[in-house]
Amino acid sequence: MPVIEAHLLEGYSEDERQRLARALTDAACLVIPANPDAVTVMIREVPKANYMRGGKTRTPAPARSDPCDQIRAYLAAMEARNIGTARSMLAEGFVMNFPAAPGLRTLEELIAWAKPRYRFVKKAYDNFEAFQQGQATIIYATGTLYGEWPDGTAFENIRFIDRFEMSDGKITRQDVWNDMAETKANLARAHN
Missing domain, CATH: 3.30.429.10 (Macrophage Migration Inhibitory Factor)
Structure with missing residues (x-):
């Protein structure tokens, strides 16, 4: 014990x-x-x-914000297309890796890449998890995607995992995995 x-x-x-x-x-x-x-x-x-350190009375450092709350706020800003707010949460050198789109550096690149893939997409969250790994905070968000394909057809229940890295309260990296391509392929097979 x-x-x-x-x-x-x-x-x-x-x-x-x-x-x-x-x-x-x-x-x-x-x-x-x-x-x-x-x-x-x-x-x-x-x-x-x-308490003294170095012969001086010290004040405690402020606690860090809950990283899961920070990621929720970032994802909410992205979903609302509040790009300025979302951008303010990113560190210099930020990189995003999406299926078939590694190495995106700006939110505008992401939006341009996603535009022909769907009209809109939103997330239903199942879980957020955070842990510290050295100087980086790692956060996972899991759940399902829903939205509309470019032709206006609705989709839902597409699994996703987002992995974020943060340093000094800013997001430095986002890696995304989802079943969107698999879902599209299954729909195409069903229509043939």
């Missing part, structure tokens, strides 16, 4: 402390074959007056 004790400078919200406790629990279970219910996490707050 792992017991993890963390010490934080006071100033973090209850929600932020709970996010940290969940992340520490998940990290323990990644390495130690323990049921999450068997992992104990204790967070002790240290008053700022009782």
